[in-house]
Amino acid sequence: AQSVTQPDIHITVSEGASLELRCNYSYGATPYLFWYVQSPGQGLQLLLKYFSGDTLVQGIKGFEAEFKRSQSSFNLRKPSVHWSDAAEYFCAVLNRDDKIIFGKGTRLHILP
Amino acid sequence: EAQVTQNPRYLITVTGKKLTVTCSQNMNHEYMSWYRQDPGLGLRQIYYSMNVEVTDKGDVPEGYKVSRKEKRNFPLILESPSPNQTSLYFCASSLAGSWQPQHFGDGTRLSIL
Numbered sequence: 426a427q428s429v430t431q432p433d434i435h436i437t438v439s440e441g442a443s444l445e446l447r448c449n450y451s452y453g454a455t456p457y458l459f460w461y462v463q464s465p466g467q468g469l470q471l472l473l474k475y476f477s478g479d480t481l482v483q484g485i486k487g488f489e490a491e492f493k494r495s496q497s498s499f500n501l502r503k504p505s506v507h508w509s510d511a512a513e514y515f516c517a518v519l520n521r522d523d524k525i526i527f528g529k530g531t532r533l534h535i536l537p
Numbered sequence: 538e539a540q541v542t543q544n545p546r547y548l549i550t551v552t553g554k555k556l557t558v559t560c561s562q563n564m565n566h567e568y569m570s571w572y573r574q575d576p577g578l579g580l581r582q583i584y585y586s587m588n589v590e591v592t593d594k595g596d597v598p599e600g601y602k603v604s605r606k607e608k609r610n611f612p613l614i615l616e617s618p619s620p621n622q623t624s625l626y627f628c629a630s631s632l633a634g635s636w637q638p639q640h641f642g643d644g645t646r647l648s649i650l
Contacts (some may be wrong), residue, residue, distance in 0.1 A: 444549075444649075457636050466643070466644075467641075467643045467644070468627050468629070468640075468641025468642050468643050468644055469580070469627070469639070470539070470641070471639065474607075474638070476636075485648075487564070488565040515579060515580065519635060519636050523634055523635055524582060524595065524596070524635060524638065525582065525635040525636075526596075527572075527578060527579045527580040528579055529578060529607055530579050531578035
């Protein structure tokens with residue numbers, strides 16, 4: 426069955442530092458992959474998605490993600506985080522039945 | 538303003554008392570979905586609807602019902618709520634399916650005593 430693993434439950438980085446959030450997926454064919462962000466008290470917002478083509482995907486708020494088939498990964502990156510990036514981040518994959526499967530999330534904490 | 542609106546935002550109720558959480562979207566989206574979010578489990582899909590009168594089960598449909606009589610509304614019904622349905626619930630919509638960007642409501646926190 427298709428699945429998504431986010432190995433890190435919590436990540437803490439200093440403001441201005443770079444960020445990488447890990448996501449590994451299990452899927453036989455070329456996956457449809459997503460990153461969503463959830464700010465406190467709010468619903469999820471799509472940051473970026475990958476369907477095909479260029480493996481480096483640009484998203485909103487200065488985020489990017491790179492699809493690596495050989496590693497079954499779709500890690501999210503940002504060169505310099507801001508305090509407002511503190512949130513929970515969810516990686517997701519679309520399964521064979523066109524249902525979206527979310528990872529368990531990574532909560533990002535920002536140190537001033 | 539494009540939005541997905543859920544009501545109520547918070548509800549505390551007792552076991553067995555039927556309740557409905559409403560969801561409405563103003564973007565003329567075909568696809569709507571309900572999720573529940575629990576600590577350590579992420580989001581899990583309860584039900585989804587590809588269009589009016591078309592609904593299907595997600596991963597955790599037990600104990601829930603939905604209906605899609607109009608395109609804009611997709612209520613979630615708990616006929617006989619139980620404590621294990623205490624959770625944070627999100628409604629979402631997209632233009633045509635889950636492969637497209639989903640717009641989420643702000644969530645409904647349900648506590649079943």
